[in-house]
Amino acid sequence: MENYSASLNNVFHALADPTRRSVIARLGSGSASIKELAEPFGLGLPSFLKHIKVLENSGLIASEKVGRVRTCKLKRANLIAAQKWFDEQRAGWESRYDNLDNLLMTLKGEDDDT
């Protein structure tokens, strides 16, 4: 199991970039080496490693070097936790604004009656 007490740093910054989102999506189907992960992007290795570093710092992925190969894996619990926070915030605003829609309808109705 992942360490649930690990705090997430800059998760939303990490997820703001399309390359990094693709890496996360790829790691969802299993661990992969840096070389495998870099292939689809046509980026130089140094640029790609910067993205990996951002993802590692965010707590969304972890990497491990065995011999000459560095393998990355997704820290699933952290990704879910971040998504849950985002969903809850969004849902809170949606619910609040649904209330306001209803209130506006009611107030317009009251206005028509007078």
Added chain:
Amino acid sequence: MTLKLQFDFLVDQEKSTITIKREFAGKRQLVWDCHTKSELLDRWFAPKPLTTKTKSMDFREGGHWHYAMVDPTGQEYWGRVDYLTIQPIDNYTSFDGFSDATGAVNPALPRAKWHVTFSDAKAHTLVETVVAYASPEALQQVINMGLKEGLASTLERLDELLLVLN
């Protein structure tokens, strides 16, 4: 009749902001009133199943709104909005913080600065709310507060999430 109204929700961690844009089917004056009169705020501000209860409201620059969100068991979550600038019916800025029942702001938790802007969008009104924290760390603190509660959640929605990210 159901209308598809615009709704955007964006977290920018580098700028330490959350931006919410939403269109409302109502005239700007009415939408403004709903944001600035406590008897109207009480009827919508808290997300369901919470309700809003105003303790005091003084809507002027330097004044504040002291309110609670109340859950179905009666538990009260107190908040205090301090108004900084007010330009009827265009925009206002405020500090949004957690408080206690006496109205004292909790200094241990970050306060966010809100910029709320109202503009006409044809027959509708567009409201943009930018919730800005003092630093990425302050936003992170708020995120982590929410995360603590959700960390033991199940993993079942991950596949769905990964599809969205792809």
